[in-house]
Amino acid sequence: MSARQIRLAAAASGAALLLAACGAGSDGGDAETTGGGAEPAAGADLELIQDGVLTACSEVPFPPFEVEDADAPSGYSGFDIDLLQAIADNLGLELTIADVSFDALQSGTTLVAGQCDIGASAMTITDERKANLDFSDPYYDSLQSLLVAADSDITGIADLAGRSVAVQQGTTGEAYAEANAPEAKLTAYPGDGEMWPALQAGQVEAILQDWPVNREHELADPDYKIVEQFETDEQYGFAFAKGEKTALQEAVNTELQALRDDGTYDEIYSSYFTDNS
Ligand code: ARG
Numbered sequence: 001m002s003a004r005q006i007r008l009a010a011a012a013s014g015a016a017l018l019l020a021a022c023g024a025g026s027d028g029g030d031a032e033t034t035g036g037g038a039e040p041a042a043g044a045d046l047e048l049i050q051d052g053v054l055t056a057c058s059e060v061p062f063p064p065f066e067v068e069d070a071d072a073p074s075g076y077s078g079f080d081i082d083l084l085q086a087i088a089d090n091l092g093l094e095l096t097i098a099d100v101s102f103d104a105l106q107s108g109t110t111l112v113a114g115q116c117d118i119g120a121s122a123m124t125i126t127d128e129r130k131a132n133l134d135f136s137d138p139y140y141d142s143l144q145s146l147l148v149a150a151d152s153d154i155t156g157i158a159d160l161a162g163r164s165v166a167v168q169q170g171t172t173g174e175a176y177a178e179a180n181a182p183e184a185k186l187t188a189y190p191g192d193g194e195m196w197p198a199l200q201a202g203q204v205e206a207i208l209q210d211w212p213v214n215r216e217h218e219l220a221d222p223d224y225k226i227v228e229q230f231e232t233d234e235q236y237g238f239a240f241a242k243g244e245k246t247a248l249q250e251a252v253n254t255e256l257q258a259l260r261d262d263g264t265y266d267e268i269y270s271s272y273f274t275d276n277s
Contacts, residue, residue, distance in 0.1 A: 042091060042093050046117075047247060048248070049114065049116070052093060053093060053094045054084070054091070054093040054117055055117045056081075056118045057100045057105055057111065058081070058097055058099060059101065059102035060097075060191075061191070061192060062121065063078065063192070063213060064078055064079055064212065064213075065081075065212070065213070065236075066120070074096060079140065080122055080236070081097065082268045083265070083268055084238070086255075086268065097120075101190060102121060102168060102190070103169045103170030105119050105121055105123070106119075106123055106170045106171070106239075108132025111133065112241045112244075114241070118240055120238055122140070122213075123135075123237065123239050124142065124171075124172045124234040124236060125234075125236070132242050133240065134240045134243065134245065134249050135237035135240075136237045136238040139236055139237065139238070139256060142210050142211060142232075142234040142235070143210070143229055143232050143234060144209065144230040145208070145209070145211040145230065146160075146214075146227050146228045146230075147199065147214040147225070147226050148205060148206045148224065148225065148227055149199075150222065150223050151223075152206070155227050157181050157230070160206065161181075161183035162183060162185065163205045163206065164203075164205050165177060165181065165184045165185065165187070165206045165207070166186075166187055166189055166195040166199060166204040166206070166208070167195075168188070168189055168190070168192065169188040171209065172210075173210060174186070176208065176230060176232060187204060195207050195209070199217075200224075214226050
């Protein structure tokens with residue numbers, strides 16, 4: 001039980017004692033006037049869209065961070081989702097996932113519109129995004145990479161002039177490609193769910209995106225390989241509409257630290273990652 005749950009339980013039993021002392025509760029008749037007498041809903045002070053539910057927006061699939069999974073409680077799993085599920089569990093909240101456009105999520109549009117309480121989408125913390133978003137403490141270190149067919153003559157970013165390269169719209173990978181491969185023919189796709197099939201179908205010659213996702217593809221299909229990685233020193237954070245979810249942001253940070261302290265973070269991490277990232 002988390003410190004927060006203990007506090008909530010203590011508050012609830014305090015309320016019950018108070019009701020008993022007032023003689024209310026036997027017929028329930030006075031319950032309305034004494035504040036309902038029920039336990040406060042989990043997360044009552046977190047300004048959630050729906051009481052007792054943590055509604056998270058993500059762009060899926062982005063393996064191994066977010067994938068559909070019929071066996072998971074939310075219908076999704078992956079490093080981000082499992083971590084957020086553990087956070088939600090500790091806060092006594094149910095987790096619901098909405099699959100949304102990454103571009104609108106990273107720009108702040110989706111969260112500011114109130115579609116979700118939190119963004120959980122392998123989102124890199126950047127100063128630009130901080131104009132519209134608040135971020136949790138970082139929970140994962142990442143970098144960029146270039147994935148091509150194993151028999152491609154592309155050996156790195158220096159070979160991309162005139163070549164067709166897929167990037168995900170609104171991502172740090174897109175920005176990196178625009179800045180460092182200005183001669184490449186970039187095509188922005190909504191997500192990895194479109195880019196990976198496009199590479200496999202030969203519609204593009206390369207994908208420039210977060211290393212762990214390209215790594216997942218390289219491991220799944222030996223016909224493709226990462227030819228270069230770019231040390232961009234990125235860190236992922238959970239995102240919130242700027243200034244609107246500070247209690248939730250604080251609760252998420254507290255639980256993130258608790259998961260690091262009790263070994264749950266490492267357990268989830270090692271279920272998805274074996275090597276250096
Ligand atoms: N880390 C990159 C960024 O923040 C890509 C994230 C894409 N995430 C996703 N779930 N599609 O721009």
